[in-house]
Amino acid sequence: MASWFYASEGKQQGPYPEGQFRDLVAQGIVRPDTLVWSEGMAGWQKAAEIPGLIGGGGAPPMMPAGGPPMMGGRGYGGGSLSADFSAFGLLGRAIVFVIGMLLVIPAPWVAVWFYKYVTSHIQVPGRPNFGFAGQPMDIWWALMANALLTYAGATGISYAPLLATIVNAFLAWVILRWIVANLSSNGERLPLSFQGSAIGYVGWYLLMLISTITIIGWAWVLAYWMRWICRNTEGTRREIVFSGSGWQILWRTVVFSLACSFIIPIPWMLRWYGNWYVAQFGLVDRAAAAARGY
Template sequence: MASWFYASEGKQQGPYAEGQFRDLIAQGIVRADTLVWSEGMAGWQKAAEIPGLLGSAAGAPPIIPAGGPPMTGGGALAADFSPFGLLGRSIVFVIGMLLVIPAPWVTVWFYRYVTSNIRVPGRPNFGFAGQPMDIWWALMGNALLTYAGATGVSYAPLVATVINAFFAWVVLRWIVANLTSNGERLPLSFQGSAIGYVGWYLLMMISTVTIIGWAWVLAYWMRWICRNTEGTRREIAFNASGWQLLWRTIVFSLACSLIIPIPWMLRWYGNWYVSQFALVDRATVAGRAF
């Protein structure tokens, strides 16, 4: 039985069973210009554009083949984090990592909040299905390595950085493999090599010496990650330039130094960063020069 979704005031509503959705049409809540989506559709469409939908208010909405929409077409991702929701969870996340043992639990809790506030074209109810004990050793190890500098060993921070980068690669693969839509895992996987990821990680750290160069390194690193994420007919693209990353980060940092604007600046930066990821046809990406 098909489930239906509709967009209202920029937010996704649903899922609704056929009978419930029929009632929404009859009540005038879902109108001709309302964007709707159901399993099997390539993307969101106006209700009037779907043959037989509005005329079927007295009966069941037309059945659309199940199995999820084919990954064609695309669009930018969008996020709508609440200022204090994101700030509060970020603080708890940092504290949990510093305490090491809670790291797996606060990580899963934080990622579930983040993904639940991200809208992906053609993938309603975006979410995260990872469990705390999936890779507890990597999450706790990553947290523990933050104390490497306190060992007093001169080379400990360098060794910790390399190991941290490897753990971050493990975590990234875990995150991608556990992304969901409507409670079902998406067929995604990250195929970038550990050596490649560690290389980008170290280059990112070295580039901070240049004060501004890190922004361009980050932009190309994100594109490398996108190109190595597989499992969909659409390509994941990262559109932000180094300059855009730089000036927004400067504004974010300066505003946060005033303390009071932190919640709103965190929301502003987080929403913008998510919006720089987009799903596009692979043919389009193939012709784009990065």
């Protein structure tokens, strides 16, 4: 039986079984001007343009197979990601995540639990039911070692903090590759992989730490680091881009930090910052991305 998707307020809804979807039509939730898509259609169409969908009748005609093109991409077949984190949901999970990492042994389980929550609240145009398929024991050693090294700075060995930083950067590279490889849609892993080198990642990691000396320079380093990560994520016909600027990252981080100093606003500020950060990632046609300088 066919599954249907529809667009509402710029977000993709679905999938819905044929019967349930026609109930949405009958209830007026899906209107004649609503963009809809089902397997077998070449692209999104207004519901009124599909024979038999509005006002009864038979099923829509089948068209060449393929996934729905990304919405909101100005003709590039792309669009921006969006997130709908809840204030206390994100904060509560972030606290448990930090505690789990500090306790080391629970690190693999709390990491997977946290990544599943985050991805389930991110909407990727053309990728319904975005999620994370990784399992705690996939790279348990990297997650536990990453957590354990947070204590290295407390040792009395002078070279331990620097060595721990480099090793931690390498482990972060391993974890990033694992996360990208386990992103999923409708329960199926996406054919994505992170191809950035370990040396390159460690270099960006160290540059990020050094840039904190400048007080504000870290924000621009972070913006370019995100662009480097996006350029080195492969497996999709569309380019993954990061559009946030150093200035945008800086002023939002300052506002976030100042507001959080009052304690009470923390849940809402974390949600505000997290939703904005996710929205800076998008998908565009690779040729268009090159033309726009990404």
